[in-house]
Amino acid sequence: MANKIMVSIECTSYNHENFIAEALDSMLMQRTNFTYEILIHDDASTDRTAKIIKSYEQKYPDIIKPIYQTENQYSKGVLVEEFNLERAKGKYLAVCEGDDYWTDPDKLQKQVDYMETHPQCSMCVHAAERVSAVTKKPVSVMRPSHKNKIFSVEEVIEGGGDLFATNSILYSREKISEMPDFYLNATVGDYPLVIWGALNGTLCYIDQNMSAYRVDVKGSWTSVQVSDVAKKQKHLQEVAEMLDEINAFTNYKYNCVISRTKNRDRFYILLKQMKIKETMKRGYRQFYMKPEFFKRVFKRITI
Template identity: 65%
Template sequence: MKNDKVMVSIICTSYNHGEFIAEAIESFLMQKTDFAFEILIHDDASTDHTAQIIREYEKKYPDLIKPIYQNENQYSQGVLVELINHERAKGKYIAVCEGDDYWTSPYKLQKQVDYMESHPECSMCVHAASKVSAKSHKVVAPIRPSKRDKVFSVAEVIEGGGGLFATNSIMYSKEKVLKMPSFYMNATVGDYPLVIYSALQGTIFYMDENMSAYRVEVNGSWTNTEVSNIENKIKHYDDIADMLDEINRYTNFRYHEVIERTKKRDRFFLLLKQHKFKEALKSDYKECYMHTGFLKKVIKKLIV
């Protein structure tokens, strides 16, 4: 028999996800657990039929699905919309999935909770996922940072960048990640600083099991709108560099070496994006292009 106390809060942000939101919600509802969970959906004033679909599910599962429907878009006003659900979550753990993504295993939550309950030092548990094209509906690439279960260090998380783990694989301890630090509040992206902060609060455990699908090529997505051209990419990398500098100060420069190396690598790939190959091949960036797997990474960065 399940304990009525909420163990996991599923937090889902949505905006114009009418084509996908039902699949996301169904993947939440299919979870088989021996504990109670809640589904917190924040619709940021969608202009399509997203809110209507959420309301239909809310009527069917009023004790489980607890939405917020905004009348005005909060993201465009600079509000950190991820925190709206974080702050109202009742669960010991918080599982993240945006409205255009979905989970593929009915045992995802149970497996992550089982690990975190038996490893109280763990602040975040993640797992493998697939990138799925919203256009072709086919798997285009795996998100698999390790070929075995692994605890990732703070340095590995910093150097891994924002795409190291799939967003919808994240489960974190609300107790350990209760109040977000300034570098999170000031950042223009949410996942990367969240993972770094979690790594600073405990351990990050990666399960080498594919349990979710992360959609790419979604019209109107953050990636398509915010980093769709070179000017936006330059601003994005500048914002990341500023965030890493703030983390450097926050940690009393304990991770200075890896932070500087990560910033240099980002500048290197930005030069490649701009086709400034002569500048990229200067000696300043030698450690970047002499690194194992360079050609593979270059090709990937140039086509993404």
């Protein structure tokens, strides 16, 4: 029983040779009273990423369990996260992509302790720091609350994809056993994942900074997809389609917040396009009065 795996760490990687060692070291430094495994999926990296992973695999064969693709699966439209999900043995699953890392050696223990004493909880997240991959310096903090908090489904939907850092997520495999179509069809995995978590139990936020989320990573999903207005617009259209799927899936229980979230996203795209007159139309003007406008508008129009 002592060797039973409590946490499976899901790590996807592609051309992360400058980051993967730090990511793996941050996982291996975890101080726990339970056993965990590190599941790595390398999507046919063309740099030294696979070689670095192999060196860690040789050193920690009982912990590090990689898959080395010979052909890139993401470019074929395959949901690469599924490769790790299908083989996970842990009661809980933690997420950390190959270009991110954890900063607190007790992160997993703190989250598991909470989950074990709160059986209604389906997902546990925490604060994180955004760190520039270029300067290696902190850029901002992802801290949606200044105290521990249970986030409602409505707050998670309205919070958007950057409400929580992906590498802060730990969730129950029992409560989130099968992924719905709106997750499988989505172009990005973290936003629909946290919504699905909130729909299947309570989503707990721990107000402690325990990980670093890299930004400005060359070739990353974000840098490729939202590097200009047209790509950002396409991305938000795909998000809107995902939200429509969630709306139908939940029998329109969250129609109000979904409609408001879609309108807000359109509002920020218009701002980014400098279409100020259109932002003054009915349905958009309300967002000028929101406190978040002053905190987020400059970041959004300069992405």
